[in-house]
Amino acid sequence: MSEIDLATFKASPFGTEICQTDILEAFEFLDDWEERYSYIIDLGKSLPAFPESEKIEQNFIHGCQSQVWLIHKMDEADKKLYLLIESDAIIVKGLAAVVLATFNAKTPDEIKTLDVEALFEKMDLIRHISPTRGNGLRSMIERVKLIAQNN
Amino acid sequence: MSNSTLNLDEIRQQFPILNQEVNGKPLIYLDSAASAQKPLAVLEAIEHYYRNDNSNVHRGAHTLGDRATKNFEAARDTVQKFINAKSRQEIIWTKGTTEAINIIASGLSSSLEKGDEIIVSRMEHHANIVPWQMAAEKCGAIIRVLDINEQGELNVDQLDSLLNERSKVLAVTHVSNVLGTINPVKTLIQKAQKNGLITVIDGAQAVPHFQVDVQDLDCDFYVFSSHKLFGPTGLGVLYGKTAQLESLPPYQGGGEMIERVSFDHTTYNVLPYKFEAGTPAISEAVSFAAAIDYFTGLDRAAVEVHEQALLVSAHEQAKNIPGLRIIGTAKQKVPVMSFEIEGLHSSDIGTLLDQQGIGIRTGHHCAMPLMDYLGVSGTARASFAFYNTLEEVDQLFTSLAKIQRMFA
Numbered sequence: 249m250s251e252i253d254l255a256t257f258k259a260s261p262f263g264t265e266i267c268q269t270d271i272l273e274a275f276e277f278l279d280d281w282e283e284r285y286s287y288i289i290d291l292g293k294s295l296p297a298f299p300e301s302e303k304i305e306q307n308f309i310h311g312c313q314s315q316v317w318l319i320h321k322m323d324e325a326d327k328k329l330y331l332l333i334e335s336d337a338i339i340v341k342g343l344a345a346v347v348l349a350t351f352n353a354k355t356p357d358e359i360k361t362l363d364v365e366a367l368f369e370k371m372d373l374i375r376h377i378s379p380t381r382g383n384g385l386r387s388m389i390e391r392v393k394l395i396a397q398n399n
Numbered sequence: 400m401s402n403s404t405l406n407l408d409e410i411r412q413q414f415p416i417l418n419q420e421v422n423g424k425p426l427i428y429l430d431s432a433a434s435a436q437k438p439l440a441v442l443e444a445i446e447h448y449y450r451n452d453n454s455n456v457h458r459g460a461h462t463l464g465d466r467a468t469k470n471f472e473a474a475r476d477t478v479q480k481f482i483n484a485k486s487r488q489e490i491i492w493t494k495g496t497t498e499a500i501n502i503i504a505s506g507l508s509s510s511l512e513k514g515d516e517i518i519v520s521r522m523e524h525h526a527n528i529v530p531w532q533m534a535a536e537k538c539g540a541i542i543r544v545l546d547i548n549e550q551g552e553l554n555v556d557q558l559d560s561l562l563n564e565r566s567k568v569l570a571v572t573h574v575s576n577v578l579g580t581i582n583p584v585k586t587l588i589q590k591a592q593k594n595g596l597i598t599v600i601d602g603a604q605a606v607p608h609f610q611v612d613v614q615d616l617d618c619d620f621y622v623f624s625s626h627k628l629f630g631p632t633g634l635g636v637l638y639g640k641t642a643q644l645e646s647l648p649p650y651q652g653g654g655e656m657i658e659r660v661s662f663d664h665t666t667y668n669v670l671p672y673k674f675e676a677g678t679p680a681i682s683e684a685v686s687f688a689a690a691i692d693y694f695t696g697l698d699r700a701a702v703e704v705h706e707q708a709l710l711v712s713a714h715e716q717a718k719n720i721p722g723l724r725i726i727g728t729a730k731q732k733v734p735v736m737s738f739e740i741e742g743l744h745s746s747d748i749g750t751l752l753d754q755q756g757i758g759i760r761t762g763h764h765c766a767m768p769l770m771d772y773l774g775v776s777g778t779a780r781a782s783f784a785f786y787n788t789l790e791e792v793d794q795l796f797t798s799l800a801k802i803q804r805m806f807a
């Protein structure tokens with residue numbers, strides 16, 4: 249669990265103001281790859297800042313090509329898990345935003361039942377979580393599920 | 400149009416895989432340095448082998464076995480001719496470049512002593528680093544590193560200061576898979592030889608681009624992979640001078656590599672079979688010969704002219720992309736262009752080019768020590784083969800400009 253204060257985590261709009269349905273609705277109006285990826289890039293740019301001090305091995309997700317970090321904090325009051333993700337690749341950050349829209353600010357039990365694969369499928373981005381893609385996205389999702397298991 | 404005499408339309412018809420759409424766009428394959436595409440001749444040779452000749456080699460008392468053996472051994476002759484080796488027994492089949500280097504490094508580790516030095520260069524592929532580290536660990540040898548300059552060229556003069564009485568092996572790449580640099584290996588080999596070193600040249604990225612003559616180079620070992628030379632995967636070549644191969648211990652034990660086995664004593668087979676334990680990659684060898692025949696049947700001078708035209712065009716157009724930095728600007732290069740673009744991660748570039756039908760490679764390219772030296776976590780790499788067109792190079796840059804606009 250991260251030492252960063254809860255307020256920093258809770259500033260994230262993903263999973264609260266921006267949920268799966270918001271992303272899907274926005275995506276429906278985009279008709280070519282350029283618009284879709286521009287949207288992903290914008291999502292990536294809108295990810296909340298990740299504390300520099302937390303870019304450490306312990307939070308590192310071993311993907312292949314880009315660097316990815318993930319931290320979490322449990323709010324003992326509402327029993328929800330709060331997540332922050334960082335990457336040096338913008339598209340990976342954009343895809344992380346989709347992951348966060350799904351899992352952030354949810355209880356561990358909710359996380360266990362939530363499915364992000366179906367969303368990526370609908371968005372025609374499923375290839376990004378195929379095991380052959382070395383972008384760490386799959387490991388990112390597995391890490392979130394593991395955190396939910398352990399909390 | 401290229402100013403060469405290659406008929407690209409005709410050539411591209413020989414590579415059916417190139418004629419497809421990827422993500423709704425015509426495929427532009429710029430990753431031949433990772434694995435090259437295969438001409439029809441190779442596909443047909445594989446099919447012909449399995450339809451007509453398939454059986455085990457060197458043992459059958461029947462006609463198919465004779466045919467398979469004849470074609471398999473003829474493939475060895477084709478490779479011998481291709482690199483101008485002195486004799487056919489100097490051509491050993493391996494799984495690839497990686498296995499070939501492992502055979503050499505593991506074998507030499509039994510004759511190297513504690514404190515002996517193995518020289519590799521800063522620009523090596525992990526395949527020409529890790530086997531030497533493993534060998535060094537076994538025998539107590541030390542790895543020394545030959546450095547490179549800003550352009551990505553080897554510091555040839557530094558070799559003189561690295562050489563001493565403990566230097567035993569020089570293992571360098573002929574061509575860098577990241578930088579495209581063609582190294583002056585002949586000069587390096589001569590310097591090393593004067594000091595009695597064993598010389599090992601990684602030719603994986605060289606043989607697909609220019610003619611290599613191992614007798615002229617006079618190296619002790621030269622290795623390369625079939626799949627980068629328009630042949631099938633799972634096959635490579637270990638060339639070694641007869642005397643070197645004679646003194647190198649076998650790598651694996653089993654069938655084929657023995658002369659006589661008893662529980663008291665086993666004697667090994669003669670070259671090249673001493674290093675070829677088990678049933679070899681027969682269809683691969685046979686179809687690899689078809690790849691070499693196809694390749695050598697092209698106007699090789701025209702191939703080189705065309706490939707250089709692709710590279711020059713890429714380097715020229717790179718200037719039009721603000722923030723693009725070419726990594727590797729050696730004077731002598733094969734058509735490989737590594738680059739980074741300010742503000743973009745190489746994986747973002749790769750993903751967005753793929754959306755436009757363009758396949759490049761991104762990441763560390765199995766050369767992490769080089770990445771560390773360059774101070775980058777990875778690069779984007781476009782690598783060209785003779786079947787690529789100047790129009791494809793143009794399209795690469797049109798697509799890169801588009802990506803840059805998306806991030807603006």
Ligand SMILES: Cc1ncc(COP(=O)(O)O)c(C=O)c1O
Pocket residue numbers: 432433494495496497498524526527572574575576601603604624765
């Ligand atoms: C310079 C160099 N050496 C060695 C290798 C390893 O070749 P293979 O994977 O075919 O064994 C490669 C391939 O990426 C290479 O580019």
